[in-house]
Amino acid sequence: MNFNNILFETENGITTITINRPNKLNALNIETIEELHNAFKKAEKDKETKVIIVTGSGEKAFVAGADISEFANFSVEEGKQLALKGQTILFDFVENLAKPVIAAVNGFALGGGLELAMACHFRVASDNAKMGLPEVSLGVIPGYGGTQRLPQLIGKGRAMELIMTASMIDATQALNYGLVNHVTTQEELLPLCEKLATKIANNSLVAISTAIKAINANYKDGVNGFHTEIKGFGTCFGTDDFTEGTTAFLQKRKANFPGK
Template sequence: MSYQNILVETENYITTLTINRPKKLNALNRETLSEIHDAFVELESDEETKVIILTGSGEKAFVAGADISEFADYSVEEGKDLAARGHKEVFDVIANFKKPVIAAVNGFALGGGLELAMAAHFRIASENAKLGLPETSLGVIPGYGGTQRLPQLVGKGRAMEMIMTAGMIDANQALQYNLVNHVTPLEDLMELAEKLAGKIMKNSTVAIAQAIEAINANYEDGVNGFEKEIEGFGKSFGTEDFKEGTSAFLQKRKAEFPGE
């Protein structure tokens, strides 16, 4: 499938999805969000993809925010629909994706950009990265999960401060806040992302999918995460990956997981 605003490249079972609007600092417009949705739908069944790296083109920005010009004149109902569609079609899709999604934050990750990064399963950042949710400076609140995912990651107090002040934090602060897992020079960012993806791919894709579901269950209202873990643990015993993993361990050899 061809896209106008994103690049999708797969090599060695790692798919890099790059937001490609450098003149707009990779800002998210409706067309870009639609393309991200379509790409993830396609990647879900793509046997050549085991890990997705999400990043932005150029050296200045991951995603500098949403394209404000598109919604500046929206009504209350249109605004609500914008957020609901974004959650359903993009941000929740990424958060609950069965294949690991790593956000490689290269530069500015602001507003919808930080929300996109937070939807990924974890984040790494370049030393020049700046992260923040500046929506209150525009008279609006984060609408793509920022008020929910940011406190989960950095704690309520820090999330309140970041959202209320509309300020940015640098990569090292983000690391201290547990918003990102690693910080590296910009030129090493993709190499680190691919190294982490390589470590992930040594393990069972089936087990990883179950782990993602169980971990996410802890943050869902009305869902017992422990019960989800027990269910996933039990399912593991019926997989070919479990048979291979345990056999390899007992035979003191490297496991070759079939992904079944």
């Protein structure tokens, strides 16, 4: 599968997807969103891939936002369809992916960039990272899930302030808010993400996939997350990973999970 705007690499069970539009600060255009969907779908189906890292090329930006030139003249209906399709094929898709996705946030993560990072299962930032949802300064609101995921991650009041002021926060503030899990130097960003990915990959990916589904259920209207957890917990008892994990524990050895 060939891509124009992203790089795709798999090594040691970790697939790294790099948004590669440095001359546009990796801004998300329609083509890039579709390519990202295909890349994530490919990684999810790939038996070798256990964890996915997504990042941006260059030193300036993870993703500096959406490509405004593409939708500046859109009608109301075209705007709705832009948000609907984007949420469906990328942002919601990533959030509900069966395999863990880590966002390695280097530099600017603004607008659609921050929304992509928030759709990932957790985030690690470089110390030069700047994050924000500046859409109201353009006369529009975040359309790729920002009004929903930001309050979930940092609380309603902080999200209201950040969105209404169109302000940026730095990596330290993002860490204090709980928006990112770790902050490191730009040089150590990918190595740290790879270290975390390797630690994740040593565990049962079947159980991790079930945990992702249960955690996400808590944030869906009309879904009882506790019921999802109970069902998922029970399902795990029928997996080969559960048999291997418990047997290894009782035999006092390291588990070698078959992934099924």
